[in-house]
Structure formats: C-alpha cells, structure tokens
Amino acid sequence: MNIPILSYMVFSPILGMILVMLLKKEQVQGIRWVSAIFSFIPLILSFFLLANYDPSTSKMQFVEFHKWIPSLGANYHLGADGLSVPMLFLTALLSFVSIIGSFNINFRVKEYFAFFLLLETGMLGVFCALDFFLFYIFWEIMLVPMYFLIGIWGGPRKEYAAIKFFLYTLFGSVFMLVGILALYFTVEPHTLNMMELIRRAPELSRGFQLIVYVAFYLAFAIKVPIFPFHTWLPDAHVEAPTAVSVVLAGILLKMGLYGLLRVSYPMFPKAALYFALPLALLAVINIIYGALVCMAQKDLKKLVAYSSVSHMGFCVLGIAAITVTGISGCVFQMVSHGLITGALFLLVGVLYDRAHTRDIDAFGGLWVKLPVYSGIMTLFCLGSLGLPGLSGFVSEFMVFIGAFPVFKVIVAIAVLGVVLTAGYFLRMIQRIFLGEFNPKWEGLPEISGREIFTVTPLAILMIFIGVYPMPLANMIRATMENIVRLVGG
C-alpha cells in the first residue's frame, strides 16, 4: 500500500480547520459546509480501510513509518489492526454525524468548528499511532479543543465541568508519561516504538510490569471511566453541547479501553493476569453501580451519561476475562455503545433544543404529539438496554459468555445489570413518552429531517451488527486472538 491513507485520514480535519480559520466569521454556512466536507473525507477513507483490511492476520496494516526526531528515537509511525480499524471508522462516522448535528450552533461558529476538527484529528491519531511519542501527542492534543468546546459552548456549569475534565484527564496522562519514560529507559536499546516494546515485553520483570501497569491504568481508567474515577463524566457530558457529548461518550471513553488493549495488555502481560480479578470486580461495580445511579436520575442527559458508566463496565468485564470472546465482546460493546449512546445524546439534544428542559418529570405522553421522535428514541433505548436484534445485545452476550468460564459468580451478578438497565430506560420512556399528554408541550415541533439524517446511519449499523455480527467478528478475530495469546503466553 503506497498511499498514506492513515495520514490522509488523520490530517484532513486539520486541513479543514485551517480552511475554516481562513474564512470570515460571518460566512457561517461556508464554515459549516467546509467542516462537514473535511470530516466526511475521513469517513470515506475509513470505508476504504474497511474494504482493504485483511482480516486473516493480526499484523499492522496500512503502516507508515518515517524517522522524525532521531535523537529521541521518536518516529512518525502509523498503522491499523483489527482493533484500530473499527475505532477509526466509528470515530470518522461519529465526528461527521456530530458536525452535521452541530449545524444549529450559532455562537462563535468559526471557533467551534475549528476546535471540533482539531479534536477529530487528535482522536483519529490516537487510534493509529504506533509510536509512544506520537501517541502521547495525539492523546494530549484532544484535551485542548475539548476544554474549550465544553467551556465556551457548554451549559450553566460549563467552566467547572471543563476544568474538571481537563485536570482530571491531565492528572491521568501525567502518570502515563511517567510510564512511557520508565519503559523507554528500561528497554535496551531505548525505543518508543510500541510494536517493538510489545515484542520486548517478555524481558520486563514482573515487578516492573506491575508498577508501570498501574501508571498506565490511572490514565486509562480515568478515560473509560472505571469506578471510582467516573465523576468527571456526568458533569462533562451534561454540560457539554450535544455534539461534544456525542464524541465524548462515543469515542473518548473508548480510548481508555483502547489503551488497555493496545498498551497495557500486550506490554505488561504478567500485570494483566495479576490484575484480572480486581479489574473484573471493578467492572461489575461499574455495571451495577452505574445502573442503580441511573435509576435515581431526574435529568435525561445525566441518565444517559450514567448509563455510559454502566455500559463501559461490560467492556471492562470482557477485557478482564482475557478470552477471545470476552475481548471481542468488549470491542463489539465499544462500537455498539458508540453508536447507541451517540444517538441517544443527539436525540436528547433534539428534545432539549425544543423544550429547553431535560427534566424527565416535566414531560408526559409525548408519543401522541411526536410519534416519529418517540419511536426513534425508544428504538435506541431498546438498543441500549440490550434488546436482541440490536448490537447491544450481541456485545453484552459475548462479554458474558466470554467471561463466564473465568468469573462465574461475577458474571452472574453482572447479569443483574440487564434488568436494572431495562428498569431505568422503561421508566424514562414511560415518564416522557407514555401516559397522559402534558398540554404544556402542545407546540413542540417534530424531529426535523436533518436530525433524522444524523441518527439514521447509527440506527442502520446498530441493527446490522445486531442481526449479522459476522463481518465485524471476522474483522477483529485475528487481532483479538493475538492479544489473548500475548497475555496468556
């Protein structure tokens, strides 16, 4: 493959950002469409990735390698495997959808889209960087636009949420930096090449692995987030503007899991085995605790936010199991949660834009007035609560079946989450859409064509993966088997 397709993907949003900055700030339509086009390019390219990916091997593909800072040993090194490709696709898709969904932003439009495009580059970069230096740069680059996107276009407590998000994540990444340096100086000859480090992993002593694992774990666990590092999430999600919540939940949370699978597991296999049980326990806490807290929510957006905590627990459980099915289930859940929760945030935004409230008890009987909106929202809620035929079910089932042989009791407890999830979603559906119509909302307009357009691809994929998971399973299989082999020895 001679075309540097990954670089094109990663840097086309930056190009879009530059173009947006060159436009006058009054040219609102122009800014919107330039952003849409330049976030559409990675999406097209990601289809190219999907089509050309060879699923028979776990080797890195579409690799680009250039010397960058020889004195540090830092290289420009990109590549994608069965873990990266689905994430790159998801990122490209959700970013594009979010940009379309942001067309109703009217305040400081130019900066908004510029930040958004920068954010997209950072996210895409993380999922294909194979050099720690590069990885760290992309990881940190996302923080800045995210901080401003929440802090400027956010809700009433935006400053607090933005600072909390920024500092919390930064706190974690400092530990990651320490971990990276520790690795760099331990391995002889010094290298930042992640592939090389994975190859050299058996040389690392157990004690060293345990310590560095913990350092990386802090960075990743905060991102996922894993209990008890999750409290930045509801604040950030609730205060962020709709499209940013979509990206936050749909993609940023996955970076923690991606990090665990890309860095922690292959590089510190002994630590991964050592910490498997505690990780599984934390996972089940995430699932049950998150679901129970959801039940107590009165704010619709906060409910969706806490549901992410619960759903990420399934991913973590799959990872902790260290079985092919469990880890595959985690990747399925990553994709599935991205689609479903992304859509849920978009839909919550649709309602909020019209009603200017997210109080669940303020509505009632909306189905009579907004049948299309209610139907779509219910569809995604059903997806989220793991209804068979939709992607969430396949992924949860895979996590369970993959983890059951390893953690029988923990899985049996985690299954409780399935009922709790049904409980809070049905409660929410009932309060908002069913029952007697609240005449206060007589004038509420139905969901618009543009808004339907944003969730349609998500719905199609959700159903497709739910009905026929084979293509995705085939794509990730070799990579997942490799990860399990690396850890299990």
Place this chain on the structure above:
Amino acid sequence: MLASSWLIPLLPLVAFAFIVFFTNKRPKLSSYLSVGAVCGSFVLSVPVLFEVLKNPITSEFKFTWIDLQGFTIQMGILIDPLTAVMLMVVTIVSMLVHIYSIGYMAGDPRFSRYFSFLSLFTFAMLGLVLANNFFEIFIFWELVGLTSYLLIGFWFEKKVAADAGKKAFITTRTGDLGFLVGIFLLVSAAGTFNFNQIFHQIEAGSISTGILTVSAILIFAGAVGKSAQFPLHVWLPDAMEGPTPVSALIHAATMVAAGVYLVARTMTLFAASSSAGLIVAIIGAFTAFLAASIGLVQNDIKRVLAYSTISQLGYMMLALGLVGLTAGTFHLMTHAFFKALLFLGAGSVIHAMHTNDIWKMGGLFPKMKITAITFIIASLSISGIFPFSGFWSKDEIFAVAAEYHPIFLLVAIIVAFMTAFYMFRLCFVTFFGKPRDKHKFDHAHESPKVMTIPLMILAFLSIFAGWLGIPWLAKGYSSFVFFHHPHHAEPKIWLMLISTIVALSGIGLAYLIYYKGSISAEKLKEKFSFPYKLLFNKYYFDELYQAIIINPIMGFANFLFKFDLGIIDWLVNAFGNFTLFISNVKEWFDTNIVDGAVNGIAWIFKKACTGLRQIQTGYLSNYILVIFFGILLIILFKIA
C-alpha cells in the same frame, strides 16, 4: 420442503416492516397485510405438519452466524413433532386473533400500529418455536417480551396500561436473568448452543448432574417469568390492560406459551435431573392452586380469566416437571384454543357493554347468543367436561400426577373443582339472571361477523381438538409428541369419573350460588371475611414486592446517587481543593518564607551595609585614627 420453513416467521416480519415504513397512514391496507401474512404462515405450516406426521423425525437446517473462539453459533430451524404442533397452534390462534381485531379495533387512531405490533408478535413467537439453539430461542424470547410490552401498553395514554406493560417486561426479564445464567452454565459445560448437540451430551452422561440441576433450575426461572408462575406471576393479571384480542394472544398462543414450550423443548434437561423436574412440578402445582383460589373472588371478567390462565399454566408445568411431555404440551394446545375463545368472548362482551365488571352485566344471553354459547362451550372445555377438549388433556395431566404421587393428583383435583366453579360463576353472572345495569344493557348488541366467526371456529376447536388425544385412539397425540417413547398409559376410567364428578360439582355450586341464589354469596363473604379479603387482594403479592423489592432498590439507587455526589465526587473536588490549598500554602510560604528569606537576606545586608557605611566617612584622619587604634589593640593583645 421443510427447509423453506424459515419463511413461516418471515412473512409476519415483512408485514411488520412494510406497515411501519409504508402503509402506516393506510389502516385498512395495514390490517390486510398483517392478516395476509399470518394466513400465509398458517398455509405454510400445514404441509410442515403433514410432512412430520408422515415421517416424525427431527430435522435441522442451519448456517454459521458467528464464529469466534468459544462462541460459535449456528442459527437455524429445528423441526420435530413438537414444533409442528406449536406452529399450528400459534398460527391458528394468531390468525383468528388478527381477524377478530379488525372488528374489535375498528376506529382506533393507531390501527396500523396495532397490526404492525401484532405481526411482530407473531413473528417472534414463530421464531421461538422454530429455534434450534439456546441463543436463538433467547433472542425470540426477548422479542416476544418486547412485543407484549408494546401491546399491553398499547393504550399508553392510560397510566395503568403503560404501567402494566412495564411491569410485564421487567418481571419477565427478572426471570430471564436466571435463564441467561443457566444458558451460560450449560453452554460452557457443553461447548455448544445447539439443542440437539447438548441433549446428546446430556444423554451420553458427559455433563455432571450438579451442573444439569443448577442450569435446569435457572433456565426454568425464565419459564417462570414468561409463563407467569409463582413467584413471578404478578404481571399477567395486569397485562389485561392491553386490548382484549392481545390478551387472547398472550394468554393462549404466545407469551405465556413460550415458557411452557421452553420447558418442553428442554425436556431432556429436566428428565436428566429429577430434582429440577420435581421443582418444576411443585411450582406448577402450587401456582395452579394459588391462582385458582384468587380467581374465585375477582370481579373483573378479564382478571378472572387471567388467573385461570396462570392456574392452567401451572397444570402444564406440573405435567412437564414429571416428564409428562405429552400431557403438558397437549394441554398447552387445547388450552390455547379455549382460552383464546374465552378472551375473545370476553372481548365481545366488553365491546358491547363497555365495562369489565361482571356485576354490571347480566342477562346477556338472549342479546348475544353466539358470544354466550361459544363462551359456555369454552367454559365447559376448561372445566373438563366430557367430551370437550379440556376433558381429555386434563385427564392426561391427572394420569401423570397420579402415577407420580397422590398429593399432586389431589392438588390437581382441587384446582379442577375451583376452575369449574369460577368459570361458571362468570357464565351465570354475565349471561343469565337479570340485567344489573339497565343503561348498558340496552346498548348491548351482538358483535359483527368478523368477530363472531373466529369465536365459532375456536368453539369448534375447543370441542374437537382434544379428540386427537383420546386414549383409546391408536395413533393419537401421544404417539406423535412424546419424550423418548410413546406414553401408552391405560385409560383410567376411575380417574375420568372423578374428574367429571369434581367438575360437575364445581358447576353445581356456582349454579346454586349465582343462578338459583339458594346460597347467598354475601353471607359467605361475611362469614369468611378474612380469606375473602386475602384472596380478593391476591394474597397482597403486589404490595409485598413493592415493599421488599422495588422500594428498597429505589431507595438504594437514591442513596448511591447521593453517595456518588457526596462522597466520590466530593473526594475528587476535595482533592482539587486540597491541591489548591497546598498551592495557597505554598504561595504564602513562597512570599513569606522563601521570598521572605531572600528579601530578609537582602534586608540584613542592606541594614548591615547601612551600618557599615557609617565607617566609610572618607576622611583620611578618621582612617589613620582607626589604624592607630588597631595597631594599639594588636600590641596590647600580643603583650597579654
């Protein structure tokens, strides 16, 4: 031929999709599509039955759906006599309910939507019946749950309806937890999801009895939820808030039948673990009794029928638990017909009277002859009167119970008595006597043909479907659907006599109280006021669950949310604030101590210098003086 059976569930699914996307605005067309699809399913199911009758073996058709290490699933269809019978039952009842609904739902603003859900419901149930593995059956199992949620809560503007839908979904899903874990346990022991492969392994003895027992009980938990057995029976009586034809479908051929079907399908499991089987039988018998006793005193026509369904499902579970596959599924079939008829008949009455309360009805017989006659036929059938369907299937169950232990037979007989009593209580109060609500009575009328014709067909089936299982028949039901080998018990005449006497005395008692009035119901009520209240309030199960399950969970949820904000987030903020505090301290330290030290040193030097500067006068004479004194001092020092 059999390989194309996958079309059977597909037709209603296509109808569903078509209605949702294209004909939503055209109610007539939607209903025709939906009815056409289910008729098509029926037509396709008939040759399947004949094929299987001709050659009663198990056929399977499958394809690989997902293939991962430790998770390989081959989706497909499994056809054996049990499937063939279930296909008939489901398509016939569903078809009649569809047709009946055209009349019953006429004029409803969400007419198309109703039919799309009905199609989806039929699709899910047909898929469940055809599933060849645990994963697939679970998928359709959940879809059945979803569609009944949608249909029970169809009139969602009524809070009770929306509540009932939610309750049904969550209660059954609670049972599904067990089902899921049971699947995990069994599958991880067997290494496959496929029914036949698992059953082969069980019969070969390669799975330990401990695992079999635990997984059987867990899987049964799913059936307890779906088939509304104690202690998860509470959702079914509330489910009558849905449109009445839906109740007919749920109570007869779909939803609740799914649980019984599951146990029948996994019979090998329960046969292999006798303790699990015994638990099924005990739960079944207990539920049969519990529900029948509640049914004695309810005043809502549909509620009585709902408890009767629970009770009859208990019968089926009783039989299945004792490995009476023939008896259990036979009763499932006959019950499907007469219970559908009872609900549709009740719907016809409700349609005419606009009330569910039997004490507002009365004397309807002359006004609604078809409804009344068919309803009475169904009541005779469920009461087990010779030679109606119910007689034969109930007799089979009695025979199975008698063979195992007399206590089961005793319970079964008591339940039969109560059944006959409450059914004829309904019949007498509704159709005979004097009209109690003049206004409503005057407006009552027989329902249109589109509703009465299904009633007549079901009445026919309620009489004759059971004849397939007449024990003297050489090639009857028992030689078609059986477990391992046909169960050819000698027909027990004494048992048939007992069951007839019991049923007749139940009817007789109802006649005396509610028709002749020779025993006063009011007086009985006063005399037995405590048991009456207990039964009338359904043993307070709902209140109990509210108090010991729902409220604690909600309380705990609220507590956790407070904990999340008050402790965990507080800690995060405290950490932040602590850092801030440290910075402030540092700043103070910086300005006062560190900087202070720097400044202090400067100050000292400054002061010192200022002091020292005094010496630097610039006058030579001063310096000479100092030098002079200095030398003097040194000399003095040396001398000393």
